[in-house]
Amino acid sequence: MEDPGQYLAMMRQTAPLVHNITNYVAMNVMANVLLAAGASPAMIHAREEAAEFAGIAQALSVNIGTVSPPWAEAMEAAATVAGEKDVPWVLDPVAVGATGYRRALGARLLALRPTVIRGNASEILALAGAVSAGKGVDAGESVETAENAARALARHGGAVVAVTGAVDFVTDGTRAVRIANGDAMMPRVTALGCSLTGVVAAFAAGQSPFEATVAALAYYGLAGERAGAASEGPGTFQPAFLDALHAIDPAALNAGARIELA
Numbered sequence: 402m403e404d405p406g407q408y409l410a411m412m413r414q415t416a417p418l419v420h421n422i423t424n425y426v427a428m429n430v431m432a433n434v435l436l437a438a439g440a441s442p443a444m445i446h447a448r449e450e451a452a453e454f455a456g457i458a459q460a461l462s463v464n465i466g467t468v469s470p471p472w473a474e475a476m477e478a479a480a481t482v483a484g485e486k487d488v489p490w491v492l493d494p495v496a497v498g499a500t501g502y503r504r505a506l507g508a509r510l511l512a513l514r515p516t517v518i519r520g521n522a523s524e525i526l527a528l529a530g531a532v533s534a535g536k537g538v539d540a541g542e543s544v545e546t547a548e549n550a551a552r553a554l555a556r557h558g559g560a561v562v563a564v565t566g567a568v569d570f571v572t573d574g575t576r577a578v579r580i581a582n583g584d585a586m587m588p589r590v591t592a593l594g595c596s597l598t599g600v601v602a603a604f605a606a607g608q609s610p611f612e613a614t615v616a617a618l619a620y621y622g623l624a625g626e627r628a629g630a631a632s633e634g635p636g637t638f639q640p641a642f643l644d645a646l647h648a649i650d651p652a653a654l655n656a657g658a659r660i661e662l663a
């Protein structure tokens with residue numbers, strides 16, 4: 402992709418209102434990540450208002466990390482409205498293969514046709530119906546292992562599918578790319594995957610989902626590289642990562658993005 406920076410520029414210009422139905426662990430981290438990137442996050446999960454709010458947001462992210470039945474109801478209602486109103490929505494199927502409850506909810510959310518699905522390799526494999534070796538919320542497989550599952554999910558559901566890990570993979574079922582940006586410290590800090598899903602939603606607001614997703618992943622990985630170079634471990638990585646998200650501009654993204662056709 403020639404100019405991922407243009408998608409960052411447009412996201413910042415729009416400063417989209419991103420509605421997130423996320424988990425207790427990610428709530429604060431994700432809101433700070435979205436603010437640092439230049440979006441406006443709102444964490445709203447009550448079933449009494451989630452659908453209404455999805456209709457006024459510019460993008461929605463749905464994350465099943467600490468889901469329980471009332472939240473699941475809110476997720477399904479919000480995703481339904483997003484579909485009706487052409488609000489792009491991104492599914493983060495956290496630990497979807499771990500329990501029958503999660504597998505069933507994952508299937509129901511998939512049927513509501515997310516615009517983008519972003520997960521680690523084990524989550525994408527499980528969502529596609531394969532057996533996976535996920536360890537709770539953490540991946541047990543390499544990204545390459547899930548590439549065929551990602552292609553099948555994308556072709557079947559019409560979503561852009563992003564598998565993240567050491568080298569990320571994104572496909573819309575026809576096109577596919579790999580993004581080599583990132584830092585090995587990122588999976589050692591909780592909620593950075595969840596927060597990435599919110600950033601993908603922000604980029605997808607009013608922009609072509611495949612290109613927006615690729616640009617968001619390169620931007621996020623580049624911020625991880627900068628934070629890794631500026632920190633000494635998981636503790637200092639977190640503030641350095643927020644600073645890097647804020648500091649990276651479109652020119653820096655174009656210079657640092659490592660995107661290749663797959």
Ligand SMILES: Nc1ncnc2c1ncn2[C@@H]1O[C@H](COP(=O)(O)OP(=O)(O)O)[C@@H](O)[C@H]1O
Nearest residue numbers: 521565566567583584585587588593594595621
């Ligand atoms: N080993 C790694 N090296 C570099 N970047 C990584 C590595 N593992 C994950 N990342 C990056 O961390 C971010 C979150 O992805 P991931 O850890 O796969 O999500 P999750 O936390 O949902 O499992 C992505 O930007 C991804 O590229």
Ligand SMILES: Cc1ncsc1CCOP(=O)(O)O
Nearest residue numbers: 424426466538592593594595
């Ligand atoms: C630890 C944990 N437990 C339930 S949700 C959650 C956060 C997972 O965040 P991420 O997938 O971004 O690492």
Ligand SMILES: [Mg+2]
Nearest residue numbers: 495538594595
């Ligand atoms: Mg995750």
